[in-house]
Amino acid sequence: MSYFDAASSLPLHPVAQQALLAALDEGWADPARPHREGRRARMLLDAARETAAEAVGCRPDELWFTSSGTRALHTGIAGALAGRRRVGRQLVLSAVEHSAVLHAAAAHERAGGSVCEVGVDRTGRVNAREYGEALDPGSALACLQSANHEVGTVQPVTETAAVCAEAGVPLLVDAAQSLPWEAPPEGWSLLTASAHKWGGPSGVGLLAVRKGVRFAAPEPADERESGRAPGFENVPAIVAAAASLRAVRAEAGAEAARLRALVDRIRERVPELVPDTEVVGDPVRRLPHLVTFSCLYVDGEAVLQALDAAGFSVSSGSSCTSSTLTPSHVLRAMGVLSEGNVRVSLPPGVDEAEVNRFLSALPGVVDGVRAHVGAASLGSSAPAAGASSAPAEPTGSPAAPEPAEPAASALTVDALGKKCPVPVIELAKVIERVPVGGVVTVLADDVAARLDIPAWCEMTGHAFVDASGDAFRVRRVAASG
């Protein structure tokens, strides 16, 4: 098995395991107690705080341990908003933040606050100037991830911090994905992270709040972690988390360079090996270990299952793999294809041979899924198709709504009730029957279609005319190749 879902969670780092076992022996008592066992736990907790603060680049008394990265975000956002309530109630965030940030924003909105979402470009990157324009005198807090968890794009934190500082708005940086790799850029007011992303145990998040930042911890609170994280401190896990962070950082430089080269290979080879595939995210300003691509005419769940059967564990932002049945909000914000989405995030120490094995297996896996949904021959139907060359015959399969040749201008594909990737497959099947310059209307009520039909046009070179309700109009463009 090759586990390529490092951005989701990692097995315990050997250093973390050692530290955990030692701290389970020495640090199980209540660090608030004055007795010997309590004092020992307190010393371990203090030492872990020093270590973590050094990795974050803050003072130990600016850093608190929470029960998860999610909790750190929820507490950080609520605390900063409450601390600046007199200033205003606007929360500014990028459209591609982690769902924990979006949940906190939704809660803030339901409680009467306002939320301003800053869009991203097609690589998933915010523009610091645009971010600055979203700030206003009522902005209480700004949030920006250091790097995106789904597509790996690194955000312009330093530049955004500068515009926030100019506007006098504190910036919370969600450093969950980047903290294992490097110290966060300067300029943050609050910072969060999660230990199981760097080989620490789950159950440990970090919340750092710079001195001077107004903060009112959400209630109920207690005396633990200076009132910012109620409940018995999980000292053994905290000790393991801090030890692990120091260990992975010591290896981060060399390992980042190695994984960066492997990811470059994936970014380059996948579009060559698998036709009609789009690699998304910034190719350069990105996390070292993460790459995401989407494949036309397949559903993400089937690809995941087939990769799983072939021995590869990956993740997907396709709608069919989520409980909400909507595509990842990150892919939506980027305006890129969501169907057949695959995120590969390499764990530290991954073998180069594993990556090569993945590249060998992927084409067969995607072909197999495409064949299963009757889309095997669609790969070359595009006017500007890349690797494959022979124009496909119209399949005339029962999925095409009109077996007889219709009036070109009236051609309509009824994919209502059909889920991703069916609407796009049906569009691809019918496009050959549309005269060049003619328009086909696709009726589709699947949420993913709003993303995938324009993305299909972008990838195949046909022209997306417009969308109105559940009707999407596409004009056939002459083959350019």
Next chain:
Amino acid sequence: MSYFDAASSLPLHPVAQQALLAALDEGWADPARPHREGRRARMLLDAARETAAEAVGCRPDELWFTSSGTRALHTGIAGALAGRRRVGRQLVLSAVEHSAVLHAAAAHERAGGSVCEVGVDRTGRVNAREYGEALDPGSALACLQSANHEVGTVQPVTETAAVCAEAGVPLLVDAAQSLPWEAPPEGWSLLTASAHKWGGPSGVGLLAVRKGVRFAAPEPADERESGRAPGFENVPAIVAAAASLRAVRAEAGAEAARLRALVDRIRERVPELVPDTEVVGDPVRRLPHLVTFSCLYVDGEAVLQALDAAGFSVSSGSSCTSSTLTPSHVLRAMGVLSEGNVRVSLPPGVDEAEVNRFLSALPGVVDGVRAHVGAASLGSSAPAAGASSAPAEPTGSPAAPEPAEPAASALTVDALGKKCPVPVIELAKVIERVPVGGVVTVLADDVAARLDIPAWCEMTGHAFVDASGDAFRVRRVAASG
């Protein structure tokens, strides 16, 4: 070292350690992911839920894992209050609940809700009928611990559940102290507990909510734990917690009987060995492993330190050992002495010889502290003094406010600004100079004095006349012995 603070936290049970190590290998992935590692984590999580549900006595789909017992209480209380907001906003609880409940109640009050506290008797026990009288049509939730964490008194949960059911008010039972020993009594609507109290790892709480109980999880929420505990599930710790709960329950019957006998010995011997000591809490309806007593004329912190130096780790509810400088709210609600308070909670497997060693060491420890504060000879100044016999001479120390014999009716001890146990010591020193039937006024602004001066009167047989502001009046009673 003898660790006698089991009610605070326990080292990891060997079964928990084994389960944790196995689950760190097998259950580190995200249980929400469909890949192999994710499915394995999900299976472990499901199995742990089955195990925990069996120990709690509920269905697996009625039980969620939180990041701590405190978090389970905060979420349970907020969720139940929100779920029944249309009914009303009153929260009913006993005066001796865990501080996490009191913090949740305070937050509820600050948010505009109302809180009704039900008092307890001198053993710390609520009366179910009185509890029922506190319920009204606007009661949204009632809270009652299964047993008290400071004095061990078991609460009448079944009877209270019956009055709550009659009033149609859901009852949340905080089972943190009793769950390791036995399945909770029937009748609860919500139930909470904490794994590190039974030798599981810290970082795991339980929240059970019966089907049909209205519950609206506090925001922000996510899809984890059915929306009731946001953030990445801590699967390895949850697995260890469940395994440990099953293991301690298998041993609980025999171990409870053994510890009960050891605690009985402490309850019996301490007042014999240490004069002017009161054992508090219900002597029969109590946790098997826990006993609390208070010693006149000493401060709890000094006793804790001296016991720590002698190799015993215990806890205290005295004001001088808490960050708030007020005595434990439990002792206050019971109206018992708070000075020199010592809680002994025996860990499973404790050696009988350790308990005997403690009983041998305790008198010397308390004597040493009393001598240090100049209270060594006060033990027999009481009219109804027990073990010690010779009447003490007035010490005439500088602490006594009036070296010359004052007019009896005007005798005043000025202990303003003095902290526990000084006001009581000064009272004990001066009482010999008060004629029988005469009154002494103690001026004391330490919060503990409100509790300890009446308790001193109760213990020594003198009459507490009244308190007015910082002035406490005490009438000397003739020696009865």
